[in-house]
Amino acid sequence: DAGVIQSPRHEVTEMGQEVTLRCKPISGHNSLFWYRQTMMRGLELLIYFNNNVPIDDSGMPEDRFSAKMPNASFSTLKIQPSEPRDSAVYFCASGLQGAEQFFGPGTRLTVL
């Protein structure tokens, strides 16, 4: 099993640009989570999906952030427009409901 796959691994962009992060969860998992990790705030849950349906997006910072899960094997997290304070490592994780979550390698985002 390849585990959770995220792309790109690194993204450097300029303020105001649109950023799209991608995630392929582990096959068979019915839950998908997007996290953001920074030195100041640690690991924060942004949004999670159950069976492709967004369940809780209360962690999404503001309207500039949006996430989709069009099917069981793909999800995107989009930031538009991006700002320097969005710089962080973004993790996608997947799992079975009520069980441990398996994390991807993360996308390191730098907004200049």
Place this chain on the structure above:
Amino acid sequence: GESVGLHLPTLSVQEGDNSIINCAYSNSASDYFIWYKQESGKGPQFIIDIRSNMDKRQGQRVTVLLNKTVKHLSLQIAATQPGDSAVYFCADLYGNNRLAFGKGNQVVVIP
């Protein structure tokens, strides 16, 4: 890596010694707990879990202890190796499917 390193409690341990990492949780209704290990530049990696109907669970070189009375969780690593150097997070499950992560503890293994 990007894990929060500068402001974390740090445990320095000699290679071969045992390590103990502690964690307190706040939700008395939590019934499932997980320890994760995060190495520099990588995502958190599942180590071991425990449910609230147990107070101890052992894995390979790791033991998790749960004290529900004082809402305390600990991770013991036996015979610590250089590869154990990482940030360790405890997490508890709430709302059926969400994990609340602690701030993390940095473990530095001295060869």
